[in-house]
């Protein structure tokens with residue numbers, strides 16, 4: 001099917017619903033439509049009924065207007081829906097009633113920009129704790145200065161968690177500081193005996209103002225910031241940001257650089273899956289797998305440093321290409337590594353796949369149904385383990401994946417065991433992809449200079465990171481500097497999915513469920 | 527079970543010597559450290575880890591300290607779940623303003639004498655995030671810091687060296 005062949009029909013649907021949609025400036029690869037702010041929510045209803053996947057939203061503002069964007073995906077085609085309201089009355093209807101996944105991103109826009117959603121079902125703050133006053137919005141154009149209350153920040157003790165009443169129901173508060181070595185966040189469990197009745201997450205603890213720090217940066221500095229949105233997804237976020245910037249400047253990224261980016265992204269996928277597979281096993285007491293995968297991961301990271309200069313691959317991508325070429329010796333070493341890793345994980349994955357005590361804890365634990373995964377917008381291993389068959393590398397391929405056959409493995413069980421299986425299959429698939437990339441590695445330059453973007457240019461980047469679809473939105477100002485950056489990590493959809501899949505599970509299974517989902521805190525707190 | 531045992535046997539032991547071993551000066555430090563830990567901390571050093579706002583890159587490398595190549599525990603250094611059981615605090619990230627109170631309280635909960643290690647560029651000087659409406663930047667802007675380990679993120683061997691150095695300075699000071 002040709003790209004966007006569905007769009008006329010969708011526009012007709014909007015019209016039938018009484019929504020006037022106007023074509024807008026495109027942000028390739030996305031098409032763009034604009035609706036009235038009062039019809040923002042209704043447009044989402046139409047999209048939901050049409051079968052679109054809701055893929056994220058963000059706000060931006062200038063001196064006169066507040067503008068919202070959301071991405072609706074259909075068959076891999078991104079439609080950018082926008083609406084605009086005067087800055088003094090930035091009122092929109094909410095998309096949350098139609099797409100539950102929109103809840104936190106709308107509240108994030110409300111906290112940071114002062115957007116008013118007239119019918120949002122949840123009036124509670126999200127990203128803002130108590131570091132700045134309720135009516136001060138760090139990204140509102142009128143509030144560009146410092147926060148009005150720079151004193152000590154009190155603990156966020158007055159967040160009104162939704163109560164659960166009933167005989168024998170009790171609350172378990174956990175965090176923000178956890179017992180282990182993990183990022184900070186708060187979990188509020190309601191339980192009756194061991195089964196969890198409800199889990200509510202309170203995040204935002206690692207909010208460090210990334211969106212405001214991006215403003216005024218040049219492309220290279222934005223890439224450095226993007227590399228630090230979520231350290232475990234540094235390639236994915238940097239690539240998405242670079243794609244967004246490159247799309248609007250018309251730069252031809254050299255084919256060799258694109259192939260190397262593919263290699264780096266797959267290396268990131270393998271490293272994280274290896275680490276997580278072991279950590280999941282460790283959480284149910286199977287330390288053997290943890291030690292083995294940790295060993296393999298360590299070797300993998302050392303090679304990353306040797307070949308690309310960084311263990312986690314930070315700052316290996318730059319606007320226009322990659323920072324460092326892969327030497328011939330490096331190429332041979334990587335090939336040998338792939339052979340060795342395949343040999344090692346063969347028997348190891350067999351054991352993990354078929355070890356009854358492990359099955360006892362993982363099979364049937366933390367089930368996310370396909371319906372919920374879809375409704376919540378999950379991509380990546382979380383979506384795939386629940387039967388959502390989507391992968392940008394195959395469904396909306398960008399170079400170098402447009403010349404490769406990307407196998408997409410899905411599972412139907414939706415439990416923790418399925419998430420482990422999908423991850424193991426992805427490791428094997430990545431090894432094949434990397435071999436193909438190495439075999440067909442084009443020669444030539446590894447970077448091209450980025451031309452100055454046209455004034456007020458906008459760009460959307462979309463990359464299949466190891467966690468799933470990773471977006472980046474960029475707007476340039478008239479001087480070619482960044483006026484707006486929003487990175488949409490897949491974790492926005494992972495966290496609500498965790499709240500859902502833990503329902504009815506016992507409290508002691510929470511760590512393993514959490515690990516198998518592994519949402520990034522930093523990636524959503526921003 | 528046999529498969530597992532076979533795999534373990536095949537893999538063997540991969541633990542490497544501590545990164546200090548080749549360097550004469552650092553070797554001396556290593557010995558001193560061992561002795562100092564024995565005397566001052568009852569043969570083990572208990573660390574409480576806190577991520578005060580990191581991008582999670584530093585956290586991944588702190589994790590790596592436990593892998594079989596480094597196996598930090600063999601030097602008597604381990605991570606504990608409660609600050610009340612800790613001798614020292616290992617902090618990563620710029621301190622987000624939303625984590626200020628949690629960091630301060632964790633630090634207060636550690637019995638004295640205690641010391642604080644700031645790990646990673648962000649923890650040392652604010653790194654890419656610096657000071658803003660949302661971030662305090664360096665850890666020392668919130669709690670006193672004894673040792674800084676730069677790097678974005680610091681490699682596991684940098685972290686190990688930093689830990690050794692922190693004990694060293696603590697013993698001298």
Ligand code: SF4
Pocket residue numbers: 228231579580581582583584585618619620645646647648649653654677678679680
């Ligand atoms: S020092 Fe680097 S890796 Fe560590 S938290 Fe800061 S940005 Fe992330």
